[in-house]
Amino acid sequence: MNADPIGVLTGSHYLDGDHSCSEGAIAAGCRFSAGYPITPSTEVVERLASRFPRVGGRFQQFEDELAASIAVLGAVWGGAKAVTVTSGPGFSLMMEHIGLAAITECPVVYINVQRGGPSTGLPTQPAQGDMMQARFGSHGDYRLIALCPNSPQECFDLTLRAFNLAEEYRVPVVVMLDEVVGHMTEKVVIPPADQIEVTPRRYTSKKPGDFKLFEAAEGSLVPEMVKAGDGYRVHVTGLTHDERGYPAMNVVAQDKMVKRQFAKIVENADKIITFEEKNLLGAEAVVVSFGITSRIAEKGMQLAREKGAKVGSFRLITAWPFPEKQIIELSKKVKAFVVPELNMGQMSLEVERLAAGRCRTIPVLHAGGTVHNPEVIAEAILEAVR
């Protein structure tokens, strides 16, 4: 279906990444947000607090991130599309509810504008140190989707897509910005509402009594949804549960629940994963990058090409699930991957694992606080093609 025109600010705008996320959420049909202030993410909810009363939405600031991150789940079960937004320390506090969203298969969006860590770290400066936390941060085994925009335009596009993916797979989706992408201001083009594709909630057409909240729909691995108040009298629990949603604390139920929740992401990975490839033909080295680092890597590649390096680019747009097939294929063709990231080695571990010794992986690591010096990336590329 198309976006509700009431919320869509069609036109060209000069927006920062944080504000662009807000517009992406509104265009996606999000009408509930809960938040707690934290730099450098607060602008997202500030804009929602201002915009929502004019478009029929509700924003509630809560007493902490624990509350905000579960209030959105309550809102989803109430029938709204919902988002919460945070950064480092808040993201840590939200982990329990990302797990609850995963086990209850709650379609919800979390936005994390990454800053330097650990702990309070560098509140106003960028990092990409939460990538593995986005994947594994809540306890237990689950799979979710994480997207990493590298521009304000992509903040709009990917926040919108995050909502669509959440509904498609009944899964929490995390949008992983970094401080620079969140605060950089660029042109953002918002299309007309009738050109914005929005995935509605997959409400069941079954009648109460025939419907099981955690039974995969026919021909799918994803169960259909209901909301509170419609007579289904559902039970939703963070305990391991059977298809009815009833607690079932035994090995068989655990196996069935966890494996289907894995499979709905793993087996649909090709449909979920997006990436951007450039100059791969004849490349001897490939820079694998994401978020703000991909913008810096462009300059690094240009400098290396001026010195004769044949280098291509593979930009992660979906961080999780990881584009495993693509990296494996590339690893058969190139001498090395160069992986710049604003952390001490997270996505580079994935690349190295998938390259499996077929080619070198050269991480270009940075503890965060600013972006890379492009010359350092260029040097790594030159070393890679030597």
Added chain:
Amino acid sequence: MSELRENPVNEYLRLDRLPSIWCPGCGIGTTVNCFTRALTESKLDLDKVAIVSGIGCTGRVAGYMNLDSFHTTHGRAIPFATGLKLANPDLKVVVYSGDGDLSAIGGNHLVHAARRNADLLVVCVNNFTYGMTGGQVTPTTPISAVASTTPYGAYEETFNLPNLMDACGAVYVARWTAFHVRQIAKSMGEGLKKKGFRFIEIIAPCPTLYLRRNKLGDGLDEMKYYKEKSVVKNGADTREVGLDYHDKIVVGKFVDRERPTLEEAMDKRFTDVLGAKYVPYTSPGKQPLA
């Protein structure tokens, strides 16, 4: 011969989930029985009543109720319920949890939900202990009472929950014991009717842990204690209703007042400031059945 009649409580319960996990003599089931009676009296459309629990013995209540029911995380039932209610204002939302869940790990949410007058009925079953994890000390365990983590007796000042809720602005505050079944049902009925943050504390026995460890007998002994030591004082000053170890229990309806709910305050502010530009939130409506 009289016909075999169905237990009137049945329609409110997920019978396929019984028996419950609760121990013999536990007070939680008693409160659930009272809740079903309040629901009957309320004549509410049960499809529009949602129940939210946290974690713990009382946290299991949601799972036994034949309502839209949510068993959330430890301490976070209130913010979940707040989100549910804000997103679906047609619902009547009840939070049902224990003293540890609501006032310790969930204490921050409890005070803020009362302050902002979130439109929730909160039922707090206070058995003075963490039952599910084996009887540890909670913010309500009276001084000198033994718990597994206060083996020599508790020594911290306790929360006087009615006073805390009163101070935070709750519009309805009552306390009863599991002995006062009719009063509980009546209070719950009033709570279901009223808007805003309503708080009902129910003192209830935990025979397996709290009573046994403190050599206070069984569930029945505790009922006798409630009967003998409870003093009904409707409208009592909540500063005077704190509980001491195995001492008198002041019960009654302490607070019943009006204050704009969170949703009403929100609507008024936006209407005043934005006028015609304000687009009020509308319930997502009934989902289309194919």
